[in-house]
Amino acid sequence: MTPGTTGGGPGHVTLRQILAHDDDGVLRLLLAPAGQDITVRGVIIGDEGSARPHDGRIVLAAGLAPGLPDAPAAVREAARRGAVAVVLRESEEAPVPAKALAAAEECGIALLARAEWADWGDAIALLRSATAFASVGRGDLMADSAADGGLAALATATARHCRGSITVEDTQFRVLAHSATGPDADGVRRSTILGGRVPDGRVAELRRSGLLRALWTSDDVIHRPADGDSPERLVVAVRSGGEMLGSLWAAADGQQLSSDAVEVLRRAGALAVPHLLRHRLRESGTVRREAHALRGLLHGNGDQRAHLWSLGLPPDSPCAVVVAVQDTPADGPGPERTLEALAVQVTASRSTARVLREQDRVTVLLPVNDAGDPREALVLAGELDALAAGIPDAAPVRVGAGRAVTSGPEASHSYESALLVVRALSDREARRRDPSPVRHAGPGDVGPTVDALRMLDAVRPVWESCTGPVHELIRTDLAAGGDLVRSLAAYLEAGGDIASAARRLVLHPNTLRYRLRRARERFGVDLDDPDTRLVLALAVRLTEVV
Structure with missing residues (x-):
């Protein structure tokens, strides 16, 4: 199956439906010469084979270089191979070039830009979610309720049809929607709804009993008989393809479940797919958008007040x-x-x-x-x-x-x-x-060290542009292992105290005196000169600072 489409339906959606479904602004429409009611039959990521047709698909131009210099050619090639739209990544530093817009207009192909905070996975998830909504269709009371009122309406309609209490949960056991709770609801259901998630003890019990393993591996409704204070329950996994999205639970609430409760829950599971896909898209989009806003705020990029608004x-x-x-x-x-x-x-x-x-x-x-x-x-x-x-x-x-x-x-x-x-x-x-x-x-x-680091950062370009005896000493000795540089660093940090510096280096003082003498004799570095000591002190620190 083409990436971005789902099974069990027509596997296509209009561009208008995709944009209407995009609450988070993953995509921005730049132009649509053929209108927004064109049919999108799937997605192509980059250039998936030089001879592969793109008939009716959106091309995600994932492989283009920053700055989009090749965007016009990519748009023309996608149109030649039958694509209906191209999505380009866009940033403040690299907006979609005017030549790409002109190429799309000339070829009659829609052009969209991906939000800077999003990634290509978000674009695929958006198309997949929009396609799932289009594939469910209308025509029965449960489908119409879900289409008009979302998961809460679907939970209510399902509860009415199966004569039980319904909860819709994601894969982290958080409650996304539930039907009204009657006076006879069991304690587990009440605590689950009040806490917004299944209690940890209950999750552990479901794992021990093997029910969660059965749920994760089964494609059908699982029946759990009443047990003490726990009423009869039905549960079905909500999946898109092989991906687990969540689950629907039906519990007898003061009365027996209807005779067709299994069929009702099976149908509700199928109707819940697009809603749980949308939930996952919104959740991942929120996380990524907040990370993008926080990164922009920390680095001083973009509109700082807009970043703060995104972060709440x-x-x-x-x-x-x-x-x-x-x-x-x-x-x-x-x-x-x-x-x-x-x-x-x-x-x-x-x-x-x-x-x-x-x-x-x-x-x-x-x-x-x-x-x-x-x-x-x-x-x-x-x-x-x-x-x-x-x-x-x-x-x-x-x-x-x-x-x-x-x-x-x-x-x-x-x-x-x-x-x-x-x-x-x-x-x-x-x-x-x-x-x-x-x-x-x-x-x-650490104020003095911070000040020193700032000064070292400032002086580094000056040091790197100069030459002389100290430069030659540092370059040559570091290539040979750096013993002399380390000895000079210890000597300078000890304020010229040979005995103290030798102890730090675990050397005999005479060995240190010999090394310092080598610096003078081989490289012409005079440690008695205050300017030379200053340059040496900066040089040895610059070789250590990261």
Whole structure:
């Protein structure tokens, strides 16, 4: 079957239906020369074979280079092979070029742009969901109720037909819809509806009994007889193709289920497919859109107030950014386990915080009460440090609390500050070799190191553009292993105290004196000259700073 279509129906949908179904703005229509009532029969991702026809399909131009220089040619080729529409990815830096629009107009093919926050999977899921809605059709009371009123109306209509109580759940056992609850409803149903999800104890019991395994593997309605206070139940999995989307449960509620309850629930399961697909699309789209907005806010890209609106945060409230960065582990638990634990901790303990989980870090945008008070961000940094330290065999995590800023649009400054704090912690640990290093801090705790890092970042281009004896010493010695550079670093950090520097290097003082003499004799570096010492101090720090 063509990706993006579903079984059990015509497998096609109009462009108008797709756009009407797109509540989250995954796609933006740029032009439709043949109108919006053209039929879309599936989706093609990129160029799936040079000779394959595209008859009636949407082409997702996934393989085009950034900037879309090849977009006009791709549009013409898709039209030549019979496609009805092309979707191009678009960003603020690379809008759809005018030549691509002209090519679409000339060829009579619709052209759409994918939202910057979305990915190609979202576009496929949108088409799949819209096609499922179109495939269900109308014509009976349950189908008409579901089409007009969504899952809640479907639950009510199903309950009326099977004479039971209905709940619709997703694969995480969250209740998406339910029918009215009668006075004779059992305690499990009441607690499930009131809590918005199936209680953990109930889920564990269903696993032990084998019912969940049967549900996950069966294509038909499963019957569970009444047992004590638990009434008779029917359950059916909701699937699209082989993908599990959720389940429908029918429970006897003070009366026997109807004789055709199995058929009713089977039909309701089929009608629920497009609604659960839409639920999944909205949920994944919300997560991706919020991640895009938070990333834009932290990096200072795009419309900052629009990003805050997407995150549901007031634009004029003080905030601070906290960043937890994990070293790349040589062995032991990977970053996924540790960083996921940190992200869950923030979500559970700070309802107003927004969390961005990336490959080697967790970044938190934390609303605070006072832009001049660093304590809230520091408290969170300490909590994350303690949690990470308690995970056995995990690679080290360093947590930096950025300075608090007066409003959300300034969050990028706090993010920059938090990253510098993390760098400062790493730099201090590497140079001091502290057996009990500090792993979390704010700008006030590591201020001199942060200032030094800023200055080193600023001076690096100057250093890299110059030449001279110090440059030759650094380049040559690093190529040979760096013993002399390390010796010079220890000597300078010890303020010229040979005995102290030798102890740190675990060398005899005479060995260190010999190395310093080599620097003078071989490279012409005079350690008695204050300018030379300054350049050397910067040079050895620049070779260590990451």
